[in-house]
Amino acid sequence: MDRFKEKIVFLTGAATGIGEATAKRMASEGASLYLVDVAKNELGETAEACRQFGGEIVDRICDVAKEEDVSSSIAETISLFGKIDIVANIAGIQLWHHTSDHPVSDFERTLAVNLTGTFLVCREAIPHLLKTQGSIVNVSSTTALAGIPYSAAYAASKAGVLALTKSLAVEYAKKGLQVNCINPGGIKTAMTKMPPIEDIDMDLLLRQNPLSPFVEPGAVAGLIAYLASDEGRHINGEHVRIDGAALA
Numbered sequence: 001m002d003r004f005k006e007k008i009v010f011l012t013g014a015a016t017g018i019g020e021a022t023a024k025r026m027a028s029e030g031a032s033l034y035l036v037d038v039a040k041n042e043l044g045e046t047a048e049a050c051r052q053f054g055g056e057i058v059d060r061i062c063d064v065a066k067e068e069d070v071s072s073s074i075a076e077t078i079s080l081f082g083k084i085d086i087v088a089n090i091a092g093i094q095l096w097h098h099t100s101d102h103p104v105s106d107f108e109r110t111l112a113v114n115l116t117g118t119f120l121v122c123r124e125a126i127p128h129l130l131k132t133q134g135s136i137v138n139v140s141s142t143t144a145l146a147g148i149p150y151s152a153a154y155a156a157s158k159a160g161v162l163a164l165t166k167s168l169a170v171e172y173a174k175k176g177l178q179v180n181c182i183n184p185g186g187i188k189t190a191m192t193k194m195p196p197i198e199d200i201d202m203d204l205l206l207r208q209n210p211l212s213p214f215v216e217p218g219a220v221a222g223l224i225a226y227l228a229s230d231e232g233r234h235i236n237g238e239h240v241r242i243d244g245a246a247l248a
């Protein structure tokens with residue numbers, strides 16, 4: 001398949017996990033990519049792996065929570081490639097605390113990366129996406145749809161991503177923009193390790209586990225690629241669970 005031939009993709013969180021898998025998937029289908037992350041070495045490795053497919057691949061350090069980083073990265077994408085067709089907002093962090101002990105700094109940092117970061121990338125990219133009639137795929141979470149213990153800031157940030165997604169879809173659908181989000185759960189990445197906190201009630205924690213085994217991030221990459229491709233074009237303002245029936 002070469003669904004992304006001549007497409008320019010701006011993708012955040014490209015260093016590891018779902019972002020890495022999505023970058024490779026889109027590169028393998030012909031995309032040129034501008035990849036951003038804060039993890040320099042792993043980002044470089046993803047970019048190198050993507051280059052073997054022949055597209056033009058640029059990798060840059062960019063903290064999506066920083067307005068100046070995001071605006072200069074989008075501006076550089078335009079100066080290098082001349083357009084943006086697809087944005088994949090995949091960067092995210094998850095910090096664990098009993099809420100009664102939750103430092104406000106960690107609450108704010110979680111919102112800053114997961115929600116403000118997604119907003120900033122969307123805001124900066126939208127004028128360019130309107131020119132290409134482009135597509136945005138944001139990564140929310142099952143935690144936006146059902147409660148999770150010890151990660152309230154994360155859940156709140158991902159519910160924000162869901163609401164942001166639907167609002168942008170409504171605001172820009174008539175102008176040809178497509179905006180969707182996905183709600184993964186139980187994907188084998190660094191993020192799904194056991195929380196490093198004490199006094200965990202495992203019954204509560206496992207409430208959102210898939211009914212089938214955890215899957216590799218490539219399974220999510222396939223969904224993001226589908227939504228961003230022409231095949232998924234009429235899906236707009238939707239959120240799609242990919243969670244092995246966890247919340248069914």
Ligand SMILES: NC(=O)c1ccc[n+]([C@@H]2O[C@H](COP(=O)([O-])OP(=O)(O)OC[C@H]3O[C@@H](n4cnc5c(N)ncnc54)[C@H](O)[C@@H]3O)[C@@H](O)[C@H]2O)c1
Nearest residue numbers: 013015016017018037063064091092141184186187189191
């Ligand atoms: N793994 C799951 O089961 C699961 C479930 C629901 C949602 N998600 C979401 O999927 C996305 C990818 O997570 P993952 O599971 O692949 O974990 P991951 O930790 O492997 O990937 C997260 C990536 O985001 C990058 N990142 C973190 N802060 C950043 C910042 N400020 N600016 C730019 N990049 C930053 C990290 O360096 C990393 O490469 C996240 O948004 C996560 O919340 C994952």
